[in-house]
Amino acid sequence: MPRSRLVCGILSIFLAAPSMAADLSAVTLVEKGTLTYGVAATFSPFEFTKDGKPAGFDIDMIGLLSKKLGVATNPMNMEFKGLIVALQGGRLDIINSAMYINEQRASQVDFVPYLKLGSLVIVQAANPSKITGRDDTLCGKTVAVTLGGIQESYARNDDKQCRERGLAGITVMTMPTAQDSALTVRQGRADAFYNSTPGAVELMDKVPGVYAVAGSEFENSTRIGMAVRKGDTAMKAALEAALKEIAADGSYKKLIETWKFPASVSLFD
Incomplete structure (x- = not known):
């Protein structure tokens, strides 16, 4: 074989191989050659069900990351409250479900942040x-939130603050999904609901003229991340490396633009 063809052949193999920076060789996967991830596909636009399959920003992102890692993906759709238990029990390799990072969760799992979000x-x-934002106009009102989500924590804290100031408390209506929360407001069963900024952008785009934003964005530096088992440094390092690679090649930025997220969500300048 001519030397030039041999060199080209070796080069093509090298280029086709997964990046050594994003390497899962030190990780024991639930299924060899496949990244099994947990997702609660009820939080559009991050994850939802379309034609019977998970879709959304997070699903597209894990597809990009898996190519860098050289593995297939296997989504396990389940209730959000069961994700950490399933990860700790060894049924999942990671959680990929727009999980807001807070102190309680960080004591149970380790995180790889990939976006920062606000709420509206x-x-x-x-x-x-006549609600004017996350202020006293919410006192005495009913606020719908997703059960177990970060917005439930916000609403319960707001209820406490209303009562401490001698005002009527907030009735916190917990719903299975953000879509259910939106429906309760549309039907007049709740006065307001808290939603992520990207979720609000999608909602306004899909059903224009139905909803409005009251006030300004709050908690706008809250991070969401993929979760790995506590102390699983090899998996964490591999995901971090793959994430840096999709940021470097521009696909992370393109994904944000494709889903019409505000540029402020990016963790990479």
């Missing part, structure tokens, strides 16, 4: 309850 107060377009 969403009301009916006519705003019959």
